[in-house]
Structure formats: structure tokens, C-alpha cells
Amino acid sequence: MSTILVVDDDPEIRDVLHIYLRNEGYHVLEAEDGVQALDTLKSGQIHLIILDIMMPNLDGIKACLQIREESQIPIIMLSAKEEYLDKIMGLSTGADDYVTKPFNPLELMARVKAQLRRQGYSSSANQDADEGEIRIDELVINKDEHTVTVRGAPVSLTPIEFSILELLAGSRGHVFNVDHIYQRVWKDQTGFFSENTVMVHIRNLREKIELKPREPQYIKTVWGVGYKIDK
Structure with missing residues (x-):
């Protein structure tokens, strides 16, 4: 319970x-x-x-x-x-x-x-996400331990931030719009949706993992569409 x-x-x-x-x-x-x-x-x-x-x-x-x-x-x-x-x-x-x-x-x-x-964290349908660890340059995501390191240093993420990062990293090259991110991460199909909620979490995530948040290396914005991590 x-x-x-x-x-x-x-x-x-x-x-x-x-x-x-x-x-x-x-x-x-x-x-x-x-x-x-x-x-x-x-x-x-x-x-x-x-x-x-x-x-x-x-x-x-x-x-x-x-x-x-x-x-x-x-x-x-x-x-x-x-x-x-x-x-x-x-x-x-x-x-x-x-x-x-x-x-x-x-x-x-x-x-x-x-x-x-x-809290159970969903795994991505992408084959890379079937592995316990995702590596993208100096970014390492350990799905089993729910840990993230960047340039060798541990990064503390909230459960929401971790799930957003796992979603994008597990389907590299795929562009997710904010509605899709909200449904996949929050697992909420009720329609109670705020675009700002996703944008704030993306911004917080960039502040933690990007060397230059305004010039992101990992989480890229596709203007008018959504967000992605390049292949």
C-alpha cells in the first residue's frame, strides 16, 4: 500500500x-x-x-x-x-x-x-533502452541504478527528469513533442496537460547535464516540433 x-x-x-x-x-x-x-x-x-x-x-x-x-x-x-x-x-x-x-x-x-x-520507470521500446546502461559521449545513464553521470561526475535528477532523459536517450534521433513526452513520462491520459510543465523540466534537466545549457550538446530543440537527442 x-x-x-x-x-x-x-x-x-x-x-x-x-x-x-x-x-x-x-x-x-x-x-x-x-x-x-x-x-x-x-x-x-x-x-x-x-x-x-x-x-x-x-x-x-x-x-x-x-x-x-x-x-x-x-x-x-x-x-x-x-x-x-x-x-x-x-x-x-x-x-x-x-x-x-x-x-x-x-x-x-x-x-x-x-x-x-x-515510480516503476518505464523502459523505452528502443533496442538501446533494453540495455542496463545508455552511453552518449560523456553522458552515462544507468537504468538499473537510476543514476546519471556527466563527464565522470554524478548528477542528481528528480524522477521526472530521469524519465525524460531516459525517454529521449532511449530513442535517439526521434523527435518527441511536449504532449508525447507528458503522456509517456507522466503516464497521464486524462488530458490535464500543461505544456509549461514539460518545458520547465527540460530546462532544469539541461541546467544539470549540459555544459552550456543555452547551447545544448545533448537535448536539442526542434523548433515548432519538440525535443530530441541526436543519434
């Missing part, structure tokens, strides 16, 4: 999410701020976090940054803010998805399921 940690200072929202998640068969833990969330993470295995941004003591942005220092657990940000920059900030801190309040609980459940399905 997967364990979900719900972090929100609003008890009514925690109660609603608890009910929906429990009805889906998940074990649910709750915290009312970032401090409690960090303490709860130390007490046992948690498979996903639903993390509100605006909270007292320690807000969601700061909590996410601290979590990412030690863990790559999937995080869905929850916030009443709708501004584009707020979404960018949430995803840039390491969150895997972003949902705006007021939200449809069924949509959120779909996103939770998509993130949990992702």
Missing part, C-alpha cells in the same frame, strides 16, 4: 484529501506545515507528497528545497496562486507537478496515480 503525505495548514483540505486518497486505497499521513512534514519524512517510508505552498513556520517552497537535498520522492505542489511565475518557481524547486486551488479532487487523484505509476 502506497503512503501519501498531505501537507496543508487548512484542516478541511487535509480532511477532503484524506477521504479521497483513502477511498483509492492509499495510506495517508498528514502534516500542517513544512516542519511537521520534514519530521514525518524521517519516521517512515513515504511514496508521494502533496505539498501546499502557503503555510506558516516553513512554507512549501522551502520545504521542497530541503526535501530535495536528501530525497527524490515525487512531490505535487498545491497552491491558490495562479500566476505563471509561481508555477515556474514551484517546479524549479524540484516539484514534479503543480495543481492550483480550487482543484477538482478527481483530477488530483489522477495526478497522484500518474506519479505513483512513474
Whole structure:
């Protein structure tokens, strides 16, 4: 049974999410701020976090940054803010998805399921991806250990970033549009799709693996089409 940690200072929202998640068969833990969330993470295995941004003591942005220092657990940000920059900030801190309040609980459940399905990591249909390791110049992707090194140095990727890189590297030369990337990586066929979500993760991934992110060696943009890694 997967364990979900719900972090929100609003008890009514925690109660609603608890009910929906429990009805889906998940074990649910709750915290009312970032401090409690960090303490709860130390007490046992948690498979996903639903993390509100605006909270007292320690807000969601700061909590996410601290979590990412030690863990790559999937995080869905929850916030009443709708501004584009707020979404960018949430995803840039390491969150895997972003949902705006007021939200449809069924949509959120779909996103939770998509993130949990992702934890198994899908393998590419490309023959190269059948091997446990993919090497592209100085980039090495170990699928079995879920590790990445660039120029001999280890690179820490979130689960989403790793899956995007694995998808592109496993089908070199193939151009993936953002919709295809979203469906393949998030495993979400519900239609709740944001092009910016994919673009932010691509940008973060480039910052980590590219020597010059503005002149990428690995992840190339095919303007008006999508992204690829050359053969």
C-alpha cells in the first residue's frame, strides 16, 4: 500500500484529501506545515507528497528545497496562486507537478496515480533502452541504478527528469513533442496537460547535464516540433 503525505495548514483540505486518497486505497499521513512534514519524512517510508505552498513556520517552497537535498520522492505542489511565475518557481524547486486551488479532487487523484505509476520507470521500446546502461559521449545513464553521470561526475535528477532523459536517450534521433513526452513520462491520459510543465523540466534537466545549457550538446530543440537527442 502506497503512503501519501498531505501537507496543508487548512484542516478541511487535509480532511477532503484524506477521504479521497483513502477511498483509492492509499495510506495517508498528514502534516500542517513544512516542519511537521520534514519530521514525518524521517519516521517512515513515504511514496508521494502533496505539498501546499502557503503555510506558516516553513512554507512549501522551502520545504521542497530541503526535501530535495536528501530525497527524490515525487512531490505535487498545491497552491491558490495562479500566476505563471509561481508555477515556474514551484517546479524549479524540484516539484514534479503543480495543481492550483480550487482543484477538482478527481483530477488530483489522477495526478497522484500518474506519479505513483512513474515510480516503476518505464523502459523505452528502443533496442538501446533494453540495455542496463545508455552511453552518449560523456553522458552515462544507468537504468538499473537510476543514476546519471556527466563527464565522470554524478548528477542528481528528480524522477521526472530521469524519465525524460531516459525517454529521449532511449530513442535517439526521434523527435518527441511536449504532449508525447507528458503522456509517456507522466503516464497521464486524462488530458490535464500543461505544456509549461514539460518545458520547465527540460530546462532544469539541461541546467544539470549540459555544459552550456543555452547551447545544448545533448537535448536539442526542434523548433515548432519538440525535443530530441541526436543519434
